[in-house]
Amino acid sequence: MRHSISSLLSLPSLPSLASPFSSSVTLLRDFSVSTHTTLTSLKLRMGAWGFNFLESDYDYDIAADLADEAGVEDLMFPDDPAVTVDKLNDGLLKAMFDRRQKMRPQPRYEIVMLAVLAMKLGCTIEESHIKLIKRVYRRCEEGGMGDEKVARMKQALSKYTAGQPHNFGDKGLLETMNRLGDEDTRQQNEKKGGASTEKEKEPYRDVDSDGGEQIAVQAAGKAKKPRQNDEGVALKKGTKRSHSEADTADVEDVVREPKILRYATVCSLLPII
Numbered sequence: 001m002r003h004s005i006s007s008l009l010s011l012p013s014l015p016s017l018a019s020p021f022s023s024s025v026t027l028l029r030d031f032s033v034s035t036h037t038t039l040t041s042l043k044l045r046m047g048a049w050g051f052n053f054l055e056s057d058y059d060y061d062i063a064a065d066l067a068d069e070a071g072v073e074d075l076m077f078p079d080d081p082a083v084t085v086d087k088l089n090d091g092l093l094k095a096m097f098d099r100r101q102k103m104r105p106q107p108r109y110e111i112v113m114l115a116v117l118a119m120k121l122g123c124t125i126e127e128s129h130i131k132l133i134k135r136v137y138r139r140c141e142e143g144g145m146g147d148e149k150v151a152r153m154k155q156a157l158s159k160y161t162a163g164q165p166h167n168f169g170d171k172g173l174l175e176t177m178n179r180l181g182d183e184d185t186r187q188q189n190e191k192k193g194g195a196s197t198e199k200e201k202e203p204y205r206d207v208d209s210d211g212g213e214q215i216a217v218q219a220a221g222k223a224k225k226p227r228q229n230d231e232g233v234a235l236k237k238g239t240k241r242s243h244s245e246a247d248t249a250d251v252e253d254v255v256r257e258p259k260i261l262r263y264a265t266v267c268s269l270l271p272i273i
Helices: 003-009 017-048 059-068 081-102 108-121 128-141 147-159 171-208 210-223 243-253 263-269
Strands: none
Touching: 059 081, 059 108, 081 108, 081 128, 108 128, 108 147, 128 147
């Protein structure tokens, strides 16, 4: 005869069997609760790409649950926003707020998220529900209700007008990834540009330093050596010089003023010297 776990636990004639089964059920129940809590915590920490409303998997899940309750396909991006707004304004949105207002404890973050979705669509929210939203949104500890969300909701409540969709400034996951990718690319380009600029400036900086003057002085010292012909033989006074020797003499006049030398000029003339 086959029995389920619950039926075995209820059988008074099987006390020895009830004990291990009951302890197992208790462990499974505790594990289920702790696992749910852990997964929710992980989702809040790992499944978010921003600090605003609708910038996390957690907010998306709540939006999907609210859409199912309302009987619409999507409250975030409806195919026909006007049709969705008409349905919500026809008593459906009021009923959803009323239901949560009567709950104990009140699902504060669901109330806030319902308000966010309604405002994004431009729905009509009754004054009593506006007061409810104002009362609960500052006391939310669920859903990562940080300073960013509090500030966004405060701004929305201060300027919201029925019939005018409110923009909370939320960004989608792909949009956020593209923006971060563009920022990384820009920073890398700036680093590369800065490095190339430093390399371009480096030789000129050396020329202006003492090292540049030393190069010029060394060139001048080499130029003052006795003149030689192309074969390396020293020339006597009055001997006609070749074109290459005349160029060397011109270098002598230039190197007497090393501070005005340019790095490219010195490098191009040193082999001739």
